[in-house]
Amino acid sequence: MTDINLKIYRFNPEEESVGKFVEYKVPYVDGMVVLDAVRYVQEKIDPTLAIRWNCKAAKCGSCSAEINNRPSLMCKTRVDSIGNNISVAPMGAYPNIKDLVTDISANWSILKKIPPFTPKPGMEKPWRIHPADVERSKEFKKCIECFLCQDVCHVIREHNTKYFGPRHMVKAASMDMHPLDVLDRSEFLDNEGGIGFCNITKCCQDVCPEHIHITDNAIIQEKERAADLKYDPIAMIIKRRKSRKEKVVK
Amino acid sequence: MEETFKTVKTDVLVIGAGGAGMRASIAVKEAGLDVVMVTKSLLGKAHTVMAEGGIAAALGNVDPQDNWKVHYGDIIEEGVYISNWRMAEICAKEAPDRVFELESYGALFDRTPDGRILQRAFGAHTYRRLCHVGDRTGLEIIKTLEDQILHRDVKFYDEMYITKIVVKNGKACGAIGIKMNTGEFHYFQAKSVIVATGGCGRVYKVTSNSWESTGDGLGLSYEAGAVLKDMEMIQFHPTGMVYPPGVKGLLITEAVRGEGGILLNSKGERYMLRYSPQKKELDARDVVARANYREIQEGRGTEHGGVYLDITSKGADYIKHKLPSMYMQFMEFAGVDITKEKMEVAPTVHYQMGGIRVDPETGHSSLEGLFAAGEVASGLHGANRLGGNSLADILVFGRRAGIGAAEYSKKAKDIDVDAKVINEEISRVKGFLRKDGKNPYELIDRLTTAMSDHVGIVRTKEEIEKAIKIINELKEDYKNVGTLGSFKYNHGLLGCLELGNMLIATEAISRAALMREESRGAHTRVDFPKKDKKWLKNIEIKKADSGMQFNVVPVEEMPEEYKQYAKPEEY
Numbered sequence: 001m002t003d004i005n006l007k008i009y010r011f012n013p014e015e016e017s018v019g020k021f022v023e024y025k026v027p028y029v030d031g032m033v034v035l036d037a038v039r040y041v042q043e044k045i046d047p048t049l050a051i052r053w054n055c056k057a058a059k060c061g062s063c064s065a066e067i068n069n070r071p072s073l074m075c076k077t078r079v080d081s082i083g084n085n086i087s088v089a090p091m092g093a094y095p096n097i098k099d100l101v102t103d104i105s106a107n108w109s110i111l112k113k114i115p116p117f118t119p120k121p122g123m124e125k126p127w128r129i130h131p132a133d134v135e136r137s138k139e140f141k142k143c144i145e146c147f148l149c150q151d152v153c154h155v156i157r158e159h160n161t162k163y164f165g166p167r168h169m170v171k172a173a174s175m176d177m178h179p180l181d182v183l184d185r186s187e188f189l190d191n192e193g194g195i196g197f198c199n200i201t202k203c204c205q206d207v208c209p210e211h212i213h214i215t216d217n218a219i220i221q222e223k224e225r226a227a228d229l230k231y232d233p234i235a236m237i238i239k240r241r242k243s244r245k246e247k248v249v250k
Numbered sequence: 251m252e253e254t255f256k257t258v259k260t261d262v263l264v265i266g267a268g269g270a271g272m273r274a275s276i277a278v279k280e281a282g283l284d285v286v287m288v289t290k291s292l293l294g295k296a297h298t299v300m301a302e303g304g305i306a307a308a309l310g311n312v313d314p315q316d317n318w319k320v321h322y323g324d325i326i327e328e329g330v331y332i333s334n335w336r337m338a339e340i341c342a343k344e345a346p347d348r349v350f351e352l353e354s355y356g357a358l359f360d361r362t363p364d365g366r367i368l369q370r371a372f373g374a375h376t377y378r379r380l381c382h383v384g385d386r387t388g389l390e391i392i393k394t395l396e397d398q399i400l401h402r403d404v405k406f407y408d409e410m411y412i413t414k415i416v417v418k419n420g421k422a423c424g425a426i427g428i429k430m431n432t433g434e435f436h437y438f439q440a441k442s443v444i445v446a447t448g449g450c451g452r453v454y455k456v457t458s459n460s461w462e463s464t465g466d467g468l469g470l471s472y473e474a475g476a477v478l479k480d481m482e483m484i485q486f487h488p489t490g491m492v493y494p495p496g497v498k499g500l501l502i503t504e505a506v507r508g509e510g511g512i513l514l515n516s517k518g519e520r521y522m523l524r525y526s527p528q529k530k531e532l533d534a535r536d537v538v539a540r541a542n543y544r545e546i547q548e549g550r551g552t553e554h555g556g557v558y559l560d561i562t563s564k565g566a567d568y569i570k571h572k573l574p575s576m577y578m579q580f581m582e583f584a585g586v587d588i589t590k591e592k593m594e595v596a597p598t599v600h601y602q603m604g605g606i607r608v609d610p611e612t613g614h615s616s617l618e619g620l621f622a623a624g625e626v627a628s629g630l631h632g633a634n635r636l637g638g639n640s641l642a643d644i645l646v647f648g649r650r651a652g653i654g655a656a657e658y659s660k661k662a663k664d665i666d667v668d669a670k671v672i673n674e675e676i677s678r679v680k681g682f683l684r685k686d687g688k689n690p691y692e693l694i695d696r697l698t699t700a701m702s703d704h705v706g707i708v709r710t711k712e713e714i715e716k717a718i719k720i721i722n723e724l725k726e727d728y729k730n731v732g733t734l735g736s737f738k739y740n741h742g743l744l745g746c747l748e749l750g751n752m753l754i755a756t757e758a759i760s761r762a763a764l765m766r767e768e769s770r771g772a773h774t775r776v777d778f779p780k781k782d783k784k785w786l787k788n789i790e791i792k793k794a795d796s797g798m799q800f801n802v803v804p805v806e807e808m809p810e811e812y813k814q815y816a817k818p819e820e821y
Contacts, residue, residue, distance in 0.1 A: 012738075014736055014738060029494075029495055029496065030494050030495060031493065031494020031495060031496050031497070031583070031584070032494070032495070032496045033496050033497075033583075036496045042691075042741055043689075043691040043695075044691075047689060047690065047691060047733045047734070047735075047740075047741060047742025047745065048733065048734055048735030048740050048741070048742050049741065050738075050739040050740070050741065051741070052291075052292070053461055054291050054292075054295045054460045054461045054462060055295075055297070055299060055300050055460040055461070056460065056461070056497075056500070057300065057460075057497075057500050057501070057579070058578075058579070058582070059299050059300055059386075059388075059389065059575070060291075060294075060295040060299045060300070060460065061295065062291065062292060062295050076582060076583075078582075078583075097431050097738075097739055098738055098739040099739075101431070101739055103431065104292070105408075108293065108400060111396075111397075111400050112400045112401065112403075116356070116397060116401045117355065117356030117397070119354065119356075125350060126309075126350055126353075126366065126367070127353060127365075128364070128365030128366060129358070129361055129365050130361065130365050131360070131361040131362070131363065131365070131368075134358050134359075134360065134361055137358055138358065138383075138384075141358065141383070141389075141390060141393070142386065142389075143393075144299070144389065145294055145393075175356065178356060178358065181356075
């Protein structure tokens, strides 16, 4: 392959109000990933280029960006898989700090709100858990918090809603499906997390670098549980009777 | 000059937010004190996330004969008798509690058929001992601890790069840092400081380490006056990727061998039978790494300069279940299907056994008020670390450093530092922003190349001296290093700051390597191929007016009753 035409979105809020794409020529090296090309620019052409990266092994989820308009990890996208005209832009769903770096700190406040792992009280230690029960939660625990699913989500990008976003549905599901956890977070996700806003377009699971079935296995499950609690006619009757009984007892 | 900066006051400042830093912060919070945790990267991205194979803890779930004494013996023997015996004891005894604690925080380990935590075999562990989550144990640990940090409301500043530890009257009492995403300087006033910044693998060209591991904690603590030791002990992991070039050095977990993977040279020979007939592929990392190195050097390597690692005999289902990340890593980076094809591997720099000298009980360094834990601290692993012991290390000693610093801070008084000290530091950092500065990345490239070429897996006097010469030249060049731009998210500036720490780390490594005229553990001298009883010692390093000062001190002798747990050393 010949040289790469690499267009990188540059934006320095200290000097300008809007950003622009700047084109660089980068020599192609066999097997290189987009992060290699971007780092080439940083090391050889302009050291002030702001990028965020860490493990370069698709394990930490730091180098999220929009490569040829698709939310991707820079370290995991091979140049030979997309050709030598490449554009790299920061995640559009988050406020830009500089160049390719965005402010993703809103996620920490959301994570703080999700009720933490709450084990059954009084279990004998060390805990015994059947191997099969571990599997259910395992898929969700693969999440590396790259927030690409948040980035691609049109509910977050285009509508000002209270929807927490796919990452946080996965987080809640990972605990709801923990075999020893006693909480059910679906009602919380419905009331506080805006899970109802998700209209199951499945874009999030399409871009997930860990191939988590975010919509199918986390969001739909949580939605169904929330619906069961709220709208199941039999459950509603039982609930009403219970509350009546409780009133009588009082 | 008057500079602007923000002041943050706390009881304990924790630098670093990997496993050790997070566990230390939790311990301080539990002790009822204020804690501030700062990290160079984002929360939850630290190098701990890269740990794959598992955490070593003698639970005896799979092999009931296992107990802390056997684990202790393994640490001492494979650390080739220069580990601190007390740290080995504490680690072996407390690791199981830390594993159960993780579970109580919500971590989910793989299980045995009867529901207990499953344990896998790993190099030079006598029994199957590594509690694991497939091959992504580090991710599980870091996300579990991140949850605790968030829900316990630990105050943290991410993308905060610390440039100096503040010392007054011989006591560490805070630090100065630059918040990368805003460009603001911060002064953290603290009664004690915990350094948990991880290792320095990035001082080598080919390494499994992430971007962060530039030896920042080593440089900061050395400059503050703390003693470093065992710096010559750099671990080469036997199996790093070799192809394609972009991923050269990337780790292939030891779990591949733990699950039955074998090493072959280009002639198809299983050469570990020659080097280590008993333990074979599962001998200690230094042994296997040297064997791989020799096979490649002697012309029995692969097309891209590696050897083969073969797990295909285990079948596709087993591999995808037990080693999902490895399967994905090779599929997506190299286009190799490891269920059908052999992997090409070669040694890669992986871990620093040496670091800040600490008190085993509390993590207190030789400098009052300064504590350290995790990879940046030294003592536990001696001349060679066993796989799985670093995850045990960060939790066991992270917690202890947290408790130690909290106890210390309860008694300590606030120390006020003259604003001049902070102003001077900010001016120093400002000095790197200049028009005609030398590109830091070029200097870093020369430094890392020199280390890989001359202070590698096999060393000689001549080669090490070449490295020292280059380091000295680079120290001169460093005076003129600089970059354009501002303080806000400026990687060039960060490169300048990191390079300062990298120069300290590399000088310590090279000069200690030159001093130790023997071969022990990870340190192999071709000109001194044998282990030497004279060198049952640790090399300690301290800053003096004249530069680095080296002291050779005998290894602390273990109590008589403990000697039975480890085989006596043979020469």
